[in-house]
Amino acid sequence: MTAPVVTGIGVVAPNGVGTEKFWSNVLSGQTGLGPVTGFEADGYPVRQVGEVPDEFGEEIPNRLGVQTDRWTQLAMTATVEALRDAGIDPAGPLPFDEYDIAVITASSSGGNEFGQREISQLWSEGPERVTVYQSIAWFYAATTGQLSIRHKMRGPCGVVVGEQAGGLDALAQSRRMLRTGTKAVVTGGTEAPLSPYALVCQGASGLFTDGDYLPFDTGASGYVPGEGGAILMLEDGTRDTSTVYGTMAGYAATFDPRPGSGRPIGLLRAAIGALKDADIDASEVDVVFADGCGIPSRDAEEAKVLTELFGPRGVPVTVPKTMTGRLAAGGAPLDVACALLAMRDGVIPPTVGVRNPLPDLDLVTEARPVPVRTALVLARGFGGFNSALVLRN
């Protein structure tokens, strides 16, 4: 089969709900980062977060609202937009046999807020006060399952868990299913990891910045967590569609060696593998959407990979995550959306806030008009996951 094509995009991000609103905010450098507003966060180890504004979920029936976590609701809103964008009525009927369309999302922490509320019920009121919907709302596959039921998409569904890298791995799993005869996959991912419980879990790593999120800056001091993500409509290319944003030309994933082993991280192998899978040379890459963790040691590792692959300042590098925070499973799908929109509009979105970028990188700090035909998206997940994806138009 030919390479899978992206035919629809849906976005729920801290700096914009809806693809076009998000994209115009990204191009103008509009950040979605700010203080926690969801609860009284004094005393929590976090100073800034990327919260999605309350402009999503209006179309979700209250029957579904009571049985889903915020992270699933974010994906529901993005899915409706992605389907419409692909010329498909979300209320159906779908232009596919229901067993020819699947749902494969990424999730790295499941239904945090819902689970916290029910655990609180359990310990304060007793087990009989825990809602039965806890059984289906918290777990990683809940979003995939609810989307599958809601839109009657009954192909080979699944969920991929790989922290930040999982968002690319979901697309890879989707490609596998397209290769075995599935015609379309609703894929990508969202995350809603900003409840008190979720922030405490993440904050224990000590990797949140108490300043600003400045990836590849000499003053980088950690990252800012965020929520949201993107849902993409990935198809086998046989349907007559009005829009094709681009093709998923290549992908590879690797795993890091044991910490302290002295062996190099797996990111370079992942990037080389994705280029090889796409059958292109590094010189053909027009832009890299970097992982850009904002932790000095990880930034240095990634910058080394980029200079080894492209030479010093050999390719434009950008981290639009600086306007959303790191969205765990939602981050890489949002980067994929940015890469496809960059191709459409011929402009590389900026990395905001960075003043003193590492000298070996051509870091794009203001929107840069330039033709984009090929993009490389990198994602590193805590725990050693590396994934790389090549998009072409």
Added chain:
Amino acid sequence: MLTIEDLKQVLRQCGVDESVDLDADILDVEMAELGYDSLAVLEILARLQQRSGTVIPEDAVADLVTPRLLLDYVNYLIGVA
């Protein structure tokens, strides 16, 4: 005793399908037709038990397919029906 209005309050907490009018006469409409699947019925029963202070035995659940059957059974357990 529990009334249909008590039940409707619980149903609203559990969410109401857009196509369903709870203000209509729903006493003999099957729960499935009202948009409540088996998991939703379990949730409704859990909330009714909390309100009434009763325990509905699991083997009775499958027969309680309409609001009237549900209310009659819970009120029987309370001892006021």
